Amino acid sequence: MPASAQRVLGFDYGTRQIGVAVGQTLTGNARPLKELRARDGIPDWEQIAALLREWQPDALVVGLPLNMDGTPSEMSARAEKFSRRLHGRFQIPVHCVDERLSTFEAKQTLRETGRGTPSSYRDNPVDSLAAALLLETWLASQKEHE
Template structure:
């Protein structure tokens, strides 16, 4: 990883919305930013470009929603395609991370905080929180490699 990698953006890919979070290698923590609307999995690339200009990340992390047995799913193939397009458009390193439980964990975190009963996920979207959790998973893996 090296000392030069400092700020990363994480994406929790979905066909209707994509959660975004920002994290940094120094602390290993990530914060949810926002949800981006997607149309059948296609984001507004200008919105992503604006986020990249604002945060100036050194790398991008995309969650791969694998099946529970670790095998690829239809969504993980779409997430990998999204990751390739991110790299192609913005010329930044893109890393994929297993995010099998991040959305589940995000919903549990919202429930535990009292902010998210199951009926209110529309009011309290979990995608950016899931992006933060998958980003922290990736950051923890980077620390282990040091």
């Protein structure tokens, strides 16, 4: 990748699953990678370490599930804690991005492609797609600041 291009991993934090996506700043595109299982919001940190070794990202992005009026929610506080732990464990810059409606948009996208009915989200998980959408939001905001 050119010197100005950065690879970024995005995380859609949840208490049972954490969606992961990869993107890069040159194109501003992201794609879903996988869902990680979590127990009460705590991931298998070794799975995250393995992803970081594989993709060697320059930065990480965590979605903040704010309330519709923009105020913090209980889940956004948990997502912020997750982002602090990511930074503390792996010493990679972590950025948070407003992810309001990303899961809704991901479900809508799956429905529009014919892969998304409530019973099929197990076969077509929505969390990694939501991670890709929130990562693309962050990537677009970086292009605006150039």
